[in-house]
Amino acid sequence: MMDNRPRRLDEILSACGSALSRKLTSSAAEIYVDLPAANAPAASAYLRSAGCRHVAVFAEDRVAEDSHDYIYYVFEHPDDCRYLVLRAAIDLDDTAFPSMAAEVPALNWQEREIQDWFGLEALGHPNPRRVALHDNWPDVHPLRKDFSIDTVLPPFEGEQHVYRPTLGEGVFQIPVGPVHAGIIEPGHFSFAVAGEPILYLQLRMFYVHKGIEKRFEQLTADRAVFLAESVSGDSSFSHGTAFCQALERIGGVEVPEPAHRMRTILLELERIYNHVADIGAIVTDVGFVIANAHASRLREEILRINEELTGSRLLRSVVCPGGVRRPWDRDHVSNTLAALTPFEREFNELVDMIQSSDSTRDRLERTGILNPDQARDLGIIGVAGRASGHDRDVRRDHPYAAYDSLEIQVPVYQEGDVLRRMQVRIDEVRESLQLIRAAESGLASGPHRVSMPPLPADQYALGSVEGWRGEILYWVRTAANNRIARCRVKDPSLNNWPAVVEAVQGNIVPDFPVINKSFSLSYSGTDR
Amino acid sequence: MFRILKKTFDTGLVTIDYPDAPPRLSENFRGAPRFHLANWHDARPAAEACPTGALSIRDYGGIREVTMDYGLCIFCGECGAADQSGAVQMTREFELAVRDKANLVLTAQYDVSFDGTQQHLRQLHRGLQPVEQDTAALELKVHQAIHQTLGRSLAIREVDAGSCNGCEVEIVALNNPVYDLERLGIHFVASPRHADMLLVTGPVTRNMELALLKTYRATPEPKVVVAVGACGISGGIFGRNYATVGAVDQVVPVDVFIPGCPPRPHALLHGILLALGRIAEKQLPL
Numbered sequence: 001m002m003d004n005r006p007r008r009l010d011e012i013l014s015a016c017g018s019a020l021s022r023k024l025t026s027s028a029a030e031i032y033v034d035l036p037a038a039n040a041p042a043a044s045a046y047l048r049s050a051g052c053r054h055v056a057v058f059a060e061d062r063v064a065e066d067s068h069d070y071i072y073y074v075f076e077h078p079d080d081c082r083y084l085v086l087r088a089a090i091d092l093d094d095t096a097f098p099s100m101a102a103e104v105p106a107l108n109w110q111e112r113e114i115q116d117w118f119g120l121e122a123l124g125h126p127n128p129r130r131v132a133l134h135d136n137w138p139d140v141h142p143l144r145k146d147f148s149i150d151t152v153l154p155p156f157e158g159e160q161h162v163y164r165p166t167l168g169e170g171v172f173q174i175p176v177g178p179v180h181a182g183i184i185e186p187g188h189f190s191f192a193v194a195g196e197p198i199l200y201l202q203l204r205m206f207y208v209h210k211g212i213e214k215r216f217e218q219l220t221a222d223r224a225v226f227l228a229e230s231v232s233g234d235s236s237f238s239h240g241t242a243f244c245q246a247l248e249r250i251g252g253v254e255v256p257e258p259a260h261r262m263r264t265i266l267l268e269l270e271r272i273y274n275h276v277a278d279i280g281a282i283v284t285d286v287g288f289v290i291a292n293a294h295a296s297r298l299r300e301e302i303l304r305i306n307e308e309l310t311g312s313r314l315l316r317s318v319v320c321p322g323g324v325r326r327p328w329d330r331d332h333v334s335n336t337l338a339a340l341t342p343f344e345r346e347f348n349e350l351v352d353m354i355q356s357s358d359s360t361r362d363r364l365e366r367t368g369i370l371n372p373d374q375a376r377d378l379g380i381i382g383v384a385g386r387a388s389g390h391d392r393d394v395r396r397d398h399p400y401a402a403y404d405s406l407e408i409q410v411p412v413y414q415e416g417d418v419l420r421r422m423q424v425r426i427d428e429v430r431e432s433l434q435l436i437r438a439a440e441s442g443l444a445s446g447p448h449r450v451s452m453p454p455l456p457a458d459q460y461a462l463g464s465v466e467g468w469r470g471e472i473l474y475w476v477r478t479a480a481n482n483r484i485a486r487c488r489v490k491d492p493s494l495n496n497w498p499a500v501v502e503a504v505q506g507n508i509v510p511d512f513p514v515i516n517k518s519f520s521l522s523y524s525g526t527d528r
Numbered sequence: 529m530f531r532i533l534k535k536t537f538d539t540g541l542v543t544i545d546y547p548d549a550p551p552r553l554s555e556n557f558r559g560a561p562r563f564h565l566a567n568w569h570d571a572r573p574a575a576e577a578c579p580t581g582a583l584s585i586r587d588y589g590g591i592r593e594v595t596m597d598y599g600l601c602i603f604c605g606e607c608g609a610a611d612q613s614g615a616v617q618m619t620r621e622f623e624l625a626v627r628d629k630a631n632l633v634l635t636a637q638y639d640v641s642f643d644g645t646q647q648h649l650r651q652l653h654r655g656l657q658p659v660e661q662d663t664a665a666l667e668l669k670v671h672q673a674i675h676q677t678l679g680r681s682l683a684i685r686e687v688d689a690g691s692c693n694g695c696e697v698e699i700v701a702l703n704n705p706v707y708d709l710e711r712l713g714i715h716f717v718a719s720p721r722h723a724d725m726l727l728v729t730g731p732v733t734r735n736m737e738l739a740l741l742k743t744y745r746a747t748p749e750p751k752v753v754v755a756v757g758a759c760g761i762s763g764g765i766f767g768r769n770y771a772t773v774g775a776v777d778q779v780v781p782v783d784v785f786i787p788g789c790p791p792r793p794h795a796l797l798h799g800i801l802l803a804l805g806r807i808a809e810k811q812l813p814l
Contacts, residue, residue, distance in 0.1 A: 233694020
């Protein structure tokens with residue numbers, strides 16, 4: 001099905017001659033190219049000038065297997081549905097890799113993660129401080145193979161994180177968190193304010209780091225699906241699906257078409273329940289409480305549909321490698337999804353109610369602006385990216401599940417304010433309802449899954465899903481006996497936190513909650 | 529304004545009656561698995577399928593010990609799918625909250641025959657007590673001070689100590705018009721200093737350990753702590769590792785444990801009311 005799609009990456013690779021010619025493997029979904037680490041910055045600059053986006057960077061410890069660490073650089077191009085992965089080997093006696101964070105700010109945290117997890121130095125990083133391990137941790141590198149997951153670290157007595165000092169007459173500091181006032185996840189925000197306006201915000205994340213990437217390495221592929229579902233609980237199905245897609249590519253398994261359609265329906269239900277909740281939460285933060293009462297009631301309607309279809313309100317334990325875990329009855333599915341018709345009517349009434357409130361619009365418009373240039377430089381993706389002119393959507397650009405047979409409208413706005421981030425959600429809920437109807441109309445009663453053969457050892461693949469927040473990326477390498485050797489998890493929140501820092505500057509403190517909510521990022525997905 | 533009021537009237541009452549009346553749950557809701565321990569011939573396939581080790585077996589000297597820990601269970605249903613004998617049944621049971629974590633654990637000992645199947649049930653334990661006969665509900669045990677002070681009005685401070693945010697999704701739902709916690713005199717507050725109860729989720733990451741302890745100390749007496757979800761009770765699928773402590777009760781004393789991954793809003797409500805002594809504890813189905 002993908003054959004007639006443009007394959008621009010081939011042209012780009014052949015145009016640069018021998019520098020990117022050491023092709024390792026190539027499939028319908030990804031191309032791997034080997035290159036010396038020293039050449040990576042030049043290669044990245046070339047690819048970016050050719051219109052590629054630098055998606056991710058991560059590392060792997062292969063010292064036991066072939067005496068190397070590896071750094072992987074993932075790219076995509078708007079005119080190619082494949083991912084391009086550059087792989088750079090780091091020799092045993094080398095403990096550093098060249099940093100690109102100064103040119104590609106989107107890689108800032110990811111490069112520092114490699115420093116923390118693997119003890120490899122990002123040479124030339126403009127801000128090489130720890131990001132994932134807090135400053136008071138001992139000098140450990142948890143994703144090295146010689147670090148045991150059961151290691152009991154002594155009470156942390158190292159120095160705490162030192163924030164940039166807040167200086168100047170009338171300038172003061174507001175520390176918030178990690179335990180927040182609402183029912184939200186923990187993180188620390190340090191505001192520097194001059195009266196009401198925020199001068200700058202410093203973030204400290206990774207409070208909920210629970211060793212997930214290391215934990216993957218303890219599990220068989222079947223069990224690891226449940227771990228992927230627990231990376232970010234509000235995106236269980238998207239994370240689980242991305243992980244399963246990587247396994248299916250490794251196993252060379254074709255998921256049956258009805259299962260693809262069922263996955264599509266459930267992925268869109270997950271998007272709807274979260275978007276509706278966020279729309280309600282955004283207007284609550286500017287005082288429109290009654291609209292949130294309706295929004296949270298509508299979310300509950302979707303959670304009930306989820307439970308009726310799958311047994312789980314949050315779509316847990318549903319996706320599995322090869323399809324979905326349980327069969328369904330076609331009539332039951334369409335009877336259950338009939339509830340989306342009154343839902344849609346009520347959703348439209350809710351949107352009317354919100355949009356007819358001038359005071360709500362007044363608070364949301366031109367609040368928390370992230371302009372398109374900032375969004376591009378920081379590599380902002382998903383809802384926030386599309387509200388700031390960044391026209392990317394994994395469903396359309398790297399189709400999976402049943403999306404290659406569905407027409408997808410991607411809403412894009414240029415203004416980048418809270419109002420547009422909410423508008424992207426409103427448009428996407430409506431689009432999701434169309435997609436669910438389209439996926440359901442051709443839904444057969446089965447088969448719901450194919451059995452997975454034992455996974456070949458030492459194979460690797462990417463899996464990506466447009467979760468409701470944005471692009472979720474998994475990179476999996478298998479070990480013997482159906483185990484996982486390495487699993488890199490990238491939730492869109494990891495990309496997007498720096499956007500919050502930019503968007504709040506110059507806004508007033510009372511607008512911070514609504515700006516933060518308009519990004520609605522996952523702390524657990526970031527911290528893992 | 530008129531439209532907003534009209535919408536309110538058109539919507540009508542959506543709030544559920546639980547706990548006064550049993551909730552209307554989907555037929556498909558996957559609650560606790562129930563094990564017919566007295567007539568179970570082979571627990572191995574179900575234990576093999578369990579992703580968290582909640583259902584586990586240990587063979588020694590011709591004896592097999594089958595242990596089911598509902599505090600570690602994520603209610604995935606894999607044990608029920610793997611067991612072909614009908615000894616494992618997925619139920620819609622969700623009122624699983626307990627005061628003593630040990631009561632979430634069922635242990636059965638069997639004689640094992642030469643082909644590895646279980647022959648006859650030797651002993652059955654719920655928690656630390658051998659089970660002689662089954663009773664549906666335990667008596668209402670109430671901590672007098674807590675009941676008198678907090679029984680009819682309660683302020684909760686929620687603390688995420690490393691959760692995946694699944695529990696938060698359901699805790700937030702308690703505030704919506706459907707569950708409407710405030711109808712029971714219970715509400716969430718912004719500071720531990722205003723709180724009577726800490727509702728704690730997550731396996732307690734090392735990075736949240738101190739924050740949880742400080743939050744506990746900042747909460748005035750008398751106070752109750754409720755650990756929510758498989759992670760809060762036992763570390764769940766994350767377990768105890770370099771980055772986690774592995775359970776809320778490793779850091780602060782816990783009064784009630786609410787199993788689930790995540791517990792549905794009714795289950796949260798049940799656990800909260802149990803902590804207040806407003807309802808009785810149920811025993812695990814056998």
